[in-house]
Amino acid sequence: MPSFSFKNSRLLKSLASLKLAVVVILAMAAMTAWGTFVEAEYGEASAAQKLVYHSPLMYAVMIVFAVNLIAVMVDRWPWKEKHTGFVLAHIGILILMVGSILTRYYGIDGSMSLGIGDSSKHVIVSETDLTLYSSLDGSRYTKVDDREVDFFLNPPTPEKPLDLKMPEGKLQIVQYFPYALREEKIVESKDGKSGAAVRFQLQNPNVSVTEWLVQQAQGRPVEKDLGPARVIFAPQEQVIENVDKNTLVLRPNKDSIDYEIHSLKSPGKPVKGTTKPGDVVETGWMGLVLRVLKYMPEARQEISFKKIERASPMASAAIQVDFNGQKHWLSINSMLKLFTDNAVYIVTYANRRLDLGFDMKLKNFKVGRYQGTLRAASYESVVEVPGLGDRLISMNEPLKHAGFTFYQASFQEDEQGRPTASVLSVNRDPGRWIKYLGSLLIVLGSIHLFYFKRRAAKRASAEAATKGSAA
């Protein structure tokens, strides 16, 4: 036998000490509490996860916790009957931790958003990739650079930009906003290629609508539906007839605007005229008057992003790309096309998509509502999966297929509140049953501890009583 026994060593005693346990438990509680405040601050759970729950400090605390749990069990070896609850609960915690590690590193937690009638085989996960493609002829693209980026933790800045591999010139990511609002500005353009833009107002005592119509290129028409009416900003040569709703046609005419009012009441007989910014035109529809507020013969949209402090449903992450000195904004899950004299480049900044290996089609989506209200009571998706046929996924009734589980998470709706798409959460969790096992042991162990303590206390008081009477 070696003279040194780990079992009786001071190291083990201190690793297994209850004082350490108290400190570690309090440290975990404090870290976790801090995390909830971080979440409230950013308005988003993933921020707290990145900054706190999955931070190196949290992992360090968890490691000490695990060591403490193991050490205390080694220290109590050989276990006796009275240790049952203690051992069960502590082993349960360790198993739960193992299960969580498996989930974290081998599990998939993503989502897919399916429009009604659409199909997809991609699951979107939270990791983000930055990819650069190039093409010499504009049709065949090759991947030049592809990397996983976590700009939330490592944001590029003008001082410390991220350089992408470029065959020619320079492409840098110079700015990152975790939460940014898209802002569109219509500005005068003089490149000879841009279309016209008009800002108009339709107003009566009850309604007032102000809208921009911007032609994407010269001579390309643009239209907008405004409930019962439609407005078309068309080139001079385009003929518009046989409308199916009240239609207002505007046409650029040098410094003024020609208008045609097609009313359903008098089909085929549009009212025509010319107006200028500031003039008022009676449309003859419910007392609505038309005002052209601004008119630009050549205009383009300029997109920029404004940083905000907290997550909001309107905000998204955005990066600023510096391409040979020219700056462009790119929001997450979108692409940017860049041109040089020799080639075309496409930069994408997007959440990673995983291939399910099969197509999933949303055949129907229904929202059940509480009687007499528009308040949602339930949602359900009917999906078509190859080999399974039609299946129903509803709240609390997931679909399991090919190692994935599909849950009804939420839905998207249009402005009138009609559902347009279903959002499924897609998940694969190899740690699930391990976590359940750990949980079960924890609960059994703590119940046993509780009863055992009670019995021990009773025995102790009984002994005390007999001693007392003996004395």
Next chain:
Amino acid sequence: MKRAILSLLLVFGLIPLAQAADTDGANALKYLPVQDSGRVKPFDTFARETLQLVHGSQTYKSKDGERRQAYEVVMTWILVPGLWDQQKFVEVSHRGLKESLGLPNDQKYFSPTELFENGRLGLVMQNLAGKRETKEKLDPYFQAAQRLESQLGMYQAVKQGSVIRVVPPAPSQPQENAGGLLSEPDRWVSVAELDGELRQKFSILARSFVHSLQVDKAAAAGEGAHTGEQPPPALAAVVSEFKDLARSRNPALYPDEKSIAIEVHYKSIHPFLISWIGYLLAAILLAFAWQSDSKKMYAAGWSLAILAFIAHTYGFGLRMYITGRPPVSNMYESVVWVSWGALVFSFVFEYLNRRKFILMSGAIVGVLCLVVADLAPTVLDSSLQPLEPVLRSNMWLTVHVLTITLSYSAFFLAWALGNLGIGFILRGDKPTDERARVLTQSIYRAIQVGVVLLAAGTILGGVWADYSWGRFWGWDPKETWALIALLGYLALLHGRLAGLVQNFGMMIGAIVSFNLVIMAWYGVNYVLGAGLHSYGFGAGGVEYVSAFVLLDLIFAAYVGYVLSQRKLLATRAAGAVPSETKTT
């Protein structure tokens, strides 16, 4: 489920009593079924909720000091709107909002006319709409503006009869929702939309109602009710005829008399008011019993606590019957449930240990919770609301929430015991005295029960989350704070095992750790305000809860200080090296 609860209630024999009375005179109107916010409810409930929103109270005290019931007030909005337009009864309490509307700050109630005609109202509402459009979280000012918007909107809609939906739609083929306009399923027909026979019947009903009010008034004044005109038929009969006619339109959608009567009964008896008064008296009796060691007093305390508990259970059972689910889906319901659990634990512990102070502490928890539930209707919304989709028909969720909240009951009891303990220490007890030891033992026991329940409940929460959206643990703040509370109590128990925490430490621990429960239970919804559990979110009360927490902590710190001074004196007096080096 419903049937079981109902038969339980019938055992108490109280339902028939409730139904028999109360249907004559103007009261009959209370029982008219109305569809509102996703369910069918008695007109009484609708009127109470409406008046609560608009006036901030469920009754209205007129200028001549007469207290008017909600159903009378709300019904007369339709019948004599001209009168109510000028009446100062719309509650606006936010100072900032009053300032920006140019309203006097010392006034609480305003007339609809002065609010509608307020020149600055439009601007405030525009700003509110802007906030909503950008989906920003509303601060208290805009929450108040939003309330004002719904107050005025509701008043207007009631006046026009458009929200008082009294007749179910005729049965029709189920329509496909796709493409067409978005329709509200099974939308009832409102008073404003009534036609033909129903319209006629309703106007008779209105006349009878006004007449019955006049009769009441005349009777009160001691005059004969004879006004010379032909009196309209009795209200009860008209209401009953109207109900029959409405039911004949679509019997499947029309509720039965009994469930409506039970809800009116629930709203009228104030079971939780009765029970907190009972608990208060029981606590006082038990305190005397403890001091004087009187057996009679002890028995009386027990009996009173049990009676109050029956009222508590009865109210809870009625609520469960009406909603058809375990009512723990909002703050109000959880407060009622947690206090119920605390009483159950205190009955069990008291029965096993016969310490008197355990039941007393339980009764005190009951008083605290139910008083808060009764007195803070704006923070703790007592109206019965339909559930969010994710919460519906989910066994795991129910078990998870019930378990976690039951653990709060145990911790609440431990908290009360802790305060009691340090109270005695302040009065001169030593932490090593028998009384303190026994108290500490009870605290330890309560915390143990709480820890087992909270651990199980938190894990069940994981099971629910996994079952519902495939995530065992998503760091949702509500779940996370439950975990933090669990860790806090585990640290306390381990500290006790390690010898770091003695009797006094256990008492302080029970008090301090309870703040974690308050955070998990209340703070996450009302302070932190983020995360998936947004269904429980409300506003207000933060200042009161913080003051309560702070006072309690100051009390604990003060007792700690007194105790350390006492020890210091004792060691000085002994002139020796202190034998006890432990610091509390």
